[in-house]
Amino acid sequence: MNSFNLISFLSSNSDLEQEFLEQLVDKCRKIEIKKGAFILQEGEICRQTLFVESGLLRYYSIDSKGKEHILQFAPEGWFVSDRASIFFNQPSAFFIQALEDTTTVALDEHFILKLAQKDTSFLEFNNRLLHNHIRQLQNRINQLLSATAEERYLDFIKIYPDILLRVPQWMVASYLGVTPEGLSRVRKELAQKHSNR
Amino acid sequence: MNSFNLISFLSSNSDLEQEFLEQLVDKCRKIEIKKGAFILQEGEICRQTLFVESGLLRYYSIDSKGKEHILQFAPEGWFVSDRASIFFNQPSAFFIQALEDTTTVALDEHFILKLAQKDTSFLEFNNRLLHNHIRQLQNRINQLLSATAEERYLDFIKIYPDILLRVPQWMVASYLGVTPEGLSRVRKELAQKHSNR
DNA sequence: CGCCGAGTTGAACTGAATCAAGAAACGTGG
DNA sequence: CCACGTTTCTTGATTCAGTTCAACTCGGCG
Numbered sequence: 065m066n067s068f069n070l071i072s073f074l075s076s077n078s079d080l081e082q083e084f085l086e087q088l089v090d091k092c093r094k095i096e097i098k099k100g101a102f103i104l105q106e107g108e109i110c111r112q113t114l115f116v117e118s119g120l121l122r123y124y125s126i127d128s129k130g131k132e133h134i135l136q137f138a139p140e141g142w143f144v145s146d147r148a149s150i151f152f153n154q155p156s157a158f159f160i161q162a163l164e165d166t167t168t169v170a171l172d173e174h175f176i177l178k179l180a181q182k183d184t185s186f187l188e189f190n191n192r193l194l195h196n197h198i199r200q201l202q203n204r205i206n207q208l209l210s211a212t213a214e215e216r217y218l219d220f221i222k223i224y225p226d227i228l229l230r231v232p233q234w235m236v237a238s239y240l241g242v243t244p245e246g247l248s249r250v251r252k253e254l255a256q257k258h259s260n261r
Numbered sequence: 262m263n264s265f266n267l268i269s270f271l272s273s274n275s276d277l278e279q280e281f282l283e284q285l286v287d288k289c290r291k292i293e294i295k296k297g298a299f300i301l302q303e304g305e306i307c308r309q310t311l312f313v314e315s316g317l318l319r320y321y322s323i324d325s326k327g328k329e330h331i332l333q334f335a336p337e338g339w340f341v342s343d344r345a346s347i348f349f350n351q352p353s354a355f356f357i358q359a360l361e362d363t364t365t366v367a368l369d370e371h372f373i374l375k376l377a378q379k380d381t382s383f384l385e386f387n388n389r390l391l392h393n394h395i396r397q398l399q400n401r402i403n404q405l406l407s408a409t410a411e412e413r414y415l416d417f418i419k420i421y422p423d424i425l426l427r428v429p430q431w432m433v434a435s436y437l438g439v440t441p442e443g444l445s446r447v448r449k450e451l452a453q454k455h456s457n458r
Numbered sequence: 459c460g461c462c463g464a465g466t467t468g469a470a471c472t473g474a475a476t477c478a479a480g481a482a483a484c485g486t487g488g
Numbered sequence: 489c490c491a492c493g494t495t496t497c498t499t500g501a502t503t504c505a506g507t508t509c510a511a512c513t514c515g516g517c518g
Binding site: 441442445 | 463464465466467
Binding site: 135157187192196197198208 | 322330332345391395
């Protein structure tokens, strides 16, 4: 089974010292989340950023008509949190739920800020995370504005082929911004095109 | 005419010292952009973040079918840049163009990073900008996933009433992700509802 | 004056949603 | 290990929001 370790992730994605990292991770809580359980619910203030070591989380909202909209999937090696809620200390509009039994490391913001002030290379690393997040969000907006359901689906399977196999199809639909029926039809059409070769 | 000054903006939105700020702004270039001119074009690497002192910029992309999609308007007091392009040193997929004669202050990334490392309260300020940006992007995605054209328009006029008056209507449509005709009809229906009271 | 970009309106069209029903897959308890 | 209910996925029929295309108006501006 897939599993990522925060220390090895950090040491291969930053210039931080091994020793430093071990101290860092010692101070963080591990949180185990059972399939179906929530670590954040609408209205709560988000208190930490989670690094997923194994398992899978979803980050989503529920709109005024009761429909769910998945903003992000977080499999092994990913971070999730409502950064806005954490930073501005405001109630979140989102849910974070485990889609599989999940092991995470929780980093609280206070701690991150303190670290960023002390350690330049941690600041640099944290900045990379933030910018990467911004890049993703920006791309997503661009895609929602310009691409059809089919194009969005093709992008999805290119970028997250593994997730496709791990979540029910209606959640992929919810991520893409189409109905389950809609996605089913998109897939059908693609299968037909595919066989015409 | 509306006009924002970077120093006064910073001194009212951060804990930075007046003296420090003046030194800071001295080192930044002022860039004047004539109406219609570009400060960033697709394929270029974005080199700086712009603070708009007066005027108005748009940040947009052009998709494979040749359609424009406006991701952001930047009036006085706002920052614009392709943060991903700056940070990761990658070609941008976006354009930044002046919709009015515009005066900006250009902050280059290297400079910002250096400052954030030295000065804790600048780091804090920069962090607030990044998180605010993330919040906006996230809200936008959420809205695109859940709201109808009419709802998006109503949100828009609530949040950016001034911009509505300063840009052609087809640009608002482009921001909302509808066609100019589509927006025209939304407005018509709203006007009718409104008169039925 | 005549042109041109912006906005509006109508008619036809289309991608995707909705509603409803059935088939397949899944999980849980007996 | 089977039986049952529940969830997921598919398919069809219908509806609807929003697009496309085309024609027309209006207001500014050379």
